[in-house]
Amino acid sequence: MLKVNNIHVSYGKVEIIKQVSFEVNQGEVVVIIGANGAGKTTIMKTVTGLLKPTQGEILFEGQNIARTPAEKIVKLGLAMCPEGRQVFPQHTVYENLVLGGYLIRKDKPMFQKNIEQMYNLFPILKERSKQVAGTLSGGEQQMLAIARAMMSNPKLLLLDEPSAGLAPIYVKNIFDMIQKLSEQGTTILLVEQMANMALKIADRAYVLETGRIALGGTAVEIMNDPKVVESYLGSKKY
Amino acid sequence: MGWHMKRKYNKEQTLIIVLGVLVLIGFLAGPAAGSYFLRLLSLALIYLIITTGLNIVAGYAGQVSLGQAGLYAIGAYTGGILAVKLDMSFWVCLPAAMAVAGICGFIVGIPTLRVSGHYLALVTIGVGVIVEKLLVEWVPLTGGPGGISVPLIEMGGQPLSETQVYYLFLVICLLVLWLVKNIMKSPVGRAFSAIRDNEIAAGCMGINIMGYKLMAFVLSAVLAGLAGCLYTFLSSYISPDTFTFNLSVFFLLTIIIGGQGTMAGPIIGTLLLTILPEYLQALEQYRLIVYGLLMIVVVIGLPYGISGAIIRKFPKLIEEQKPEKIEADPIVDKQKSNENNTLLVLENVTKRFGGLNAIQNMSLTVKKGSVHSLIGPNGAGKSTMINIITGVYKPNEGRVVFNGQEINNIKPYKIALAGISRTFQSVQVFGKISVLENIMVGHHGQYRSNLFDYTFKSGRGRKEEKLTRERAWALLKMVGLEDRASEFADSLSAGQQRFLEIARALAMEPDLLLLDEPAAGLNEVEIRYLAHIIEQIKSKGITILLIEHHIDFVMDISDSITVLNFGKKLAEGTPMEIQGNQEVIEAYLGKNEVVEAC
Amino acid sequence: MFQALESGMVMGSIYALLALAINIIYSTTGIINFAHGEIVMLGAMFALTFIVTSGIPFLLGLILTCITVAIVAVILYYCTVRPFGDKLGNSLGWLMATLGAGIVFTNIAMLVFGTQPKAFPPIGGSELVKIFGIKLLPHDIWVLVITLLIALFFNVVLGKTILGNAIKATSFSHSVTKLMGISSQKIVLTCFAMSGIIAAIAGILISPITFVGPQMTATIGLKGFGAAIIGGVGNSKGAFAGGLLLGILEALAMTQVTPGYKDAIAFLIMIIAISIKPEGIFGVAYEKKV
Incomplete structure (x- = not known):
């Protein structure tokens, strides 16, 4: 479904991403783990078109989108929940969802159906539909961000650190939700620092180190790799 | 000279x-x-x-x-x-x-x-x-x-x-x-x-x-x-x-x-x-x-x-000229002032934002010389507490007493001068001045010189400036940033900016240091380093009020913990007591995920 | 007294028209276009060229003027705002760049059209009509009605439509808006073009009152910003009320002091209003979150 071939990405003069390749197949949950500053968010921004690679190609369903503007990529069926949630703080919950469904705004029945679906998935959003999003708690904002991304019926959903800054109890909640979305047929690419939780729900995983893919394999393989265990999983103090 | x-x-x-x-x-x-x-x-x-x-x-x-x-x-x-x-x-x-x-x-x-x-x-x-x-x-x-x-223009009649x-x-x-x-x-x-x-x-x-x-x-x-x-x-x-x-x-x-x-x-x-x-x-x-x-x-x-x-x-x-030897003590010792046992008291504090209670009837006592942590889900009111203590927000009800002095209606800068310093959840450095100057700004309240001293470079002004500079270098060295002293602060990475904020807060020579999620965005090595610095600060008798999500870290360095939920106090006690508290596990920690969640 | 009130309402409507256009740009980019007064002046100049000099029928001339000025506004965006990227904030860059554009517009106008102010016919002829015992020019009524209609239009567009939602979203973050499949660039361009169209209309409405010349909006432009801020920037209701309020207060003050102090009084009102209620009449004060 998504195939990234040898991309390089730079911020100004500094090359953040060096020759990164990976792929996501239909129906999978793929996770990219890595330390802070390894370039995870940069990869996500590049796939969604907010940044442009200096080299390499990004194939989405066979079409090269490396040079396509972000808003056109969304139209192809690729949605992202950005890092730090980024809900529109001065819009109500409902208006956030309306904006999420901007692309299907002409298809009223579909739009209604999606809204209902999101309210079923996240009942708290229905309760707060008239509330301004900036006043929601962090966990609720994350749910709204996911729901907003799902409004455009994406084939592939990108999630950038959905657990960051959330209380432990919400973290579990969010991962349950991701699993549910996957079961309903959405393909998911996830970037996470909480390697342990993420690997539990993933099919395959990549490890990103200083802008390069250091390791790739099934989630089980990665979870049992001694180096990954040492640097990202257990046996550490904090 | x-x-x-x-x-x-x-x-x-x-x-x-x-x-x-x-x-x-x-x-x-x-x-x-x-x-x-x-x-x-x-x-x-x-x-x-x-x-x-x-x-x-x-x-x-x-x-x-x-x-x-x-x-x-x-x-x-x-x-x-x-x-x-x-x-x-x-x-x-x-x-x-x-x-x-x-x-x-x-x-x-x-x-x-x-x-x-x-x-x-x-x-x-x-x-x-x-x-x-x-x-x-x-x-x-x-x-x-x-x-x-x-x-x-005439001069002497000509x-x-x-x-x-x-x-x-x-x-x-x-x-x-x-x-x-x-x-x-x-x-x-x-x-x-x-x-x-x-x-x-x-x-x-x-x-x-x-x-x-x-x-x-x-x-x-x-x-x-x-x-x-x-x-x-x-x-x-x-x-x-x-x-x-x-x-x-x-x-x-x-x-x-x-x-x-x-x-x-x-x-x-x-x-x-x-x-x-x-x-x-x-x-x-x-x-x-x-x-x-x-x-x-x-x-x-x-x-x-x-x-x-x-x-x-x-x-x-x-470029700032790095001194050959950095000898000054980075942190001023506050231990002598430990006569009274409580440093900070919040009495029935309530803060509302447009009808919503961010904090409701909250009481809190922080003991001198302790590391006291606030934990709880996002939106529980932790940052609001810090903003109330530092005077950024005014409480709708209740009192805040610091060192025996009521501070809930004083301006933030006066509260800072009274001995409370803080770091911010989203880092707030002074981006367009140098890293060294950032720390020197922290020392602002310690000056006794006035505008006249600065304008005409009096001896007193120069002496204080020299002292500030030495202390700033020592603090930079403590947080490992002495080689970045001359750079603009916004060129530092997010993690380095966090450490800069801590150094800047310490330059204020505070009695109480408020740390708002200091470990957010830090990697494990940096977190260990942070723990080491907090130990140092504590050993100088400075009281710390900490907000943090990294639970192991909190459990490790805290003397007491207060758990907030929906603007109210859910529990309070030693790390051991909190870890075993059923309510806390349900509202915040989650079952059997305690260790992994960090 | 009534006469002062009436002329105050007319000038107030014109301030409101400028404020509305300033608002629409503010709502999407968070900047204030300091060249807006000059764009209105260009509107008047083009209208003069099309309608008076070339003798094109009024409606067609109006449409041509609107299109031309909308294009100018879009060019202005590309030259003075776009280069500063998506995060404009409080930087001085766009402020100086739009001020510079204003200087360029004024001086080009002087070169092309000359410095002499020229007359422009009022809408509805120059016969006075009597309403409730007050003698009015039909043009004055047109000014009030058109301003009211435009204010209502924006109130609906910004408050009730998905375009309004998208405009508000763009002002929060360009990249997140793009992630919704919305071209933030198009939204911003639409807003600049809309501000150009209102500027063209404002130009035609002001011309019979002030005469057409390169300096015609030198202070009117600044008062437009004042009106927007008095009402609360980013708020069409506020822009309308702020404009009228400024115009009426100014006219009432004029009955007490010599006309030379007119601008001084207007700016004094503005400064006092901003200092007392910086968020504006219809704005909402909020505590900054840390």
């Missing part, structure tokens, strides 16, 4: 000094170039004074002023009216013009306490327009559109020649530059920059924001008044059409092209915009179009102005 006597200049710095001397020689040789050019140079000196003043308020303190021509006019007309109507000499008119303009600057500054940015731009434009209209309409005083003719006037202006101008430089390199100048870069953080460093903003406006107005009076006596005739809105734009453009917030900026800008256009006369009616286009091109191409671009290209120009 102090450190500044032993200072060595590197190659780039020497080059700039040589350039400066050359420009000065050029000015000294001015009279050789003939009468017309001499007048132009005199005008350049006047513009240099007013733009240096404007640079204080717009460049250093970050308060846009588009009404500087109005203050300039007030100085010019004060001088002119006193000279003509009351027959006063230049030497009386000059201080009078500075005083009147200064008072007007104070009045103009008052709205800035409430507004900033483009609002402020509009207010200052309005002031300029009002002055302009008054000059035209208030005929009995100003002579209306016809203007006023003014006598020449009128001064053109050349003598020029050298007088040059001396005044150099004096102004030296005094302004002294102020800008002192805690006052740093306070201005801190306010420009981050008002909230500046307030939490013990900087009286309102006072300093007004001070910046008054200083710049005094210089505008001085320049205006000089202009009156240079041209011996003044009329309203000199002091238009376009002149204000010209002054602002001068410092933007030259480089705001640097001493060299106004000099470069004035040289370029006052003397160069003389060579562009050939453009005739296209001149203003070229001028407008130049404005657009420069702000796009050189966002930091010429001096800013040079500094960014050759960072060695502003």
Whole structure:
């Protein structure tokens, strides 16, 4: 479904991403783990078109989108929940969802159906539909961000650190939700620092180190790799 | 004497000094170039004074002023009216013009306490327009559109020649530059920059924001008044059409092209915009179009102005000289003051945001010398608590008592001075000043010197500055940033900025340190380092109130923990008690995920 | 007294028209276009060229003027705002760039059209009509009605439509808006073009009152910003009320002091209003979150 071939990405003069390749197949949950500053968010921004690679190609369903503007990529069926949630703080919950469904705004029945679906998935959003999003708690904002991304019926959903800054109890909640979305047929690419939780729900995983893919394999393989265990999983103090 | 006597200049710095001397020689040789050019140079000196003043308020303190021509006019007309109507000499008119303009600057500054940015731009434009209209309409005083003719400057009963006037202006101008430089390199100048870069953080460093903003406006107005009076006596005739809105734009453009917030900026800008256009006369009616286009091109191409671009290209120009030995103790010992056992008490505090209770009937006691942590889900009210303690928010109900003193209705800067310092959940460094200066801003409240000490470089001022600098280097070393001392703080990574914030907070020599998610975004190595630093801080008797999500970290370093949920206290106790508390597990920690969740 | 009130309402409507256009740009980019007064002046100049000089029928001339000025506004965006990227904030860059554009516009107008103010016919002829015992020019009524209609239009567009939602979203973050499949660039361009169209209409409405010349909007432009801020920037209701309030207060003050102080009084009102209620009549004060 998504195939990234040898991309390089730079911020100004500094090359953040060096020759990164990976792929996501239909129906999978793929996770990219890595330390802070390894370039995870940069990869996500590049796939969604907010940044442009200096080299390499990004194939989405066979079409090269490396040079396509972000808003056109969304139209192809690729949605992202950005890092730090980024809900529109001065819009109500409902208006956030309306904006999420901007692309299907002409298809009223579909739009209604999606809204209902999101309210079923996240009942708290229905309760707060008239509330301004900036006043929601962090966990609720994350749910709204996911729901907003799902409004455009994406084939592939990108999630950038959905657990960051959330209380432990919400973290579990969010991962349950991701699993549910996957079961309903959405393909998911996830970037996470909480390697342990993420690997539990993933099919395959990549490890990103200083802008390069250091390791790739099934989630089980990665979870049992001694180096990954040492640097990202257990046996550490904090 | 102090450190500044032993200072060595590197190659780039020497080059700039040589350039400066050359420009000065050029000015000294001015009279050789003939009468017309001499007048132009005199005008350049006047513009240099007013733009240096404007640079204080717009460049250093970050308060846009588009009404500087109005203050300039007030100085010019004060001088002119006193000279003509009351027959006063230049030497009386000059201080009078500075005083009147200064008072007007104070009045103009008052709205800035409430507004900033483009609002402020509009207010200052309005002031300029009002002055302009008054000059035209208030005929009995100003002579209306016809203007006023003014006598020449006299000294010892003799009128001064053109050349003598020029050298007088040059001396005044150099004096102004030296005094302004002294102020800008002192805690006052740093306070201005801190306010420009981050008002909230500046307030939490013990900087009286309102006072300093007004001070910046008054200083710049005094210089505008001085320049205006000089202009009156240079041209011996003044009329309203000199002091238009376009002149204000010209002054602002001068410092933007030259480089705001640097001493060299106004000099470069004035040289370029006052003397160069003389060579562009050939453009005739296209001149203003070229001028407008130049404005657009420069702000796009050189966002930091010429001096800013040079500094960014050759960072060695502003390199701080690292001391050979860093000996000072980074953290001041607070252990002696441990007579009373409680440091901070919150009594039934409630804070509402538009009907929603962020904090409800909250009580909290923090013991001296302890590490006390606040944990709880996002939105539980943890950051609101910190903002209430530091005075950023005022509670709707309840009391906050610190060291026996009620602080819930005092301004943030006074709370900071009382001994509470903090870091921020989303880092708030002063981005456009150096890392070292960031920490020196933290030491702001410890100074006993006053503006007079800084302006004239008294012994007391220099001694305190030296001490601050030594302490700042020690703190930098403690957090491992001593090799980045000269860089702009916003060039540091997010993690480094967190450590810089902690060092800056410690420079305030606090009794209570509030850390708002210090570990967010740090990797494991950095978190271990952070734990080590917190141990050090604790060992000096400084009390710590910590907000954090990394549970293992919290459990490890805390003496007591308070758990919040929905703005209320859910539980309180030692780490052991909290880990076993059923309610806490349900609301916050989650079942059997305690360890993994970090 | 009534006469003062009436002329205050007419000038107030014109301030409101400028404020509405300033608002629409503010709502999407968070900047204030300091060249807006000059764009209105260009509107008047083009209208004069099309309708008076070339004799094109009024409606067609109006449409041509609107299109031309909308294009100018879009060019202005590309030259003075776009180069500063998506995060504009309180930087001085765009402020100076738009001020510079204003200087360029004024001086080009002087070169092309000359400095002499020229007359422009009022809408509905110059016969006075009597309403409730007050004598009015039909043009004055047109000014009020058109301003009211435009204010209502914006109130609906910004508050009730998905375009309004998208405009608000763009002002929060360009990149997140793009992630919704919305071209933030198009939204911003639409807003600039809309501000150009209103500027053209404002130009035609002001011309008979002030005469057409390069300096015609020198202070009117600034008062437009004042009106926007008095009402609360980004709020169409506020822009309308702020404009009228400024116009009426100014006219009432004029009955007490000499006309030369008109602008001084207007700016004094503005400064006092901003200092007392910086968030504007219809704005909402909020505590900044840290």
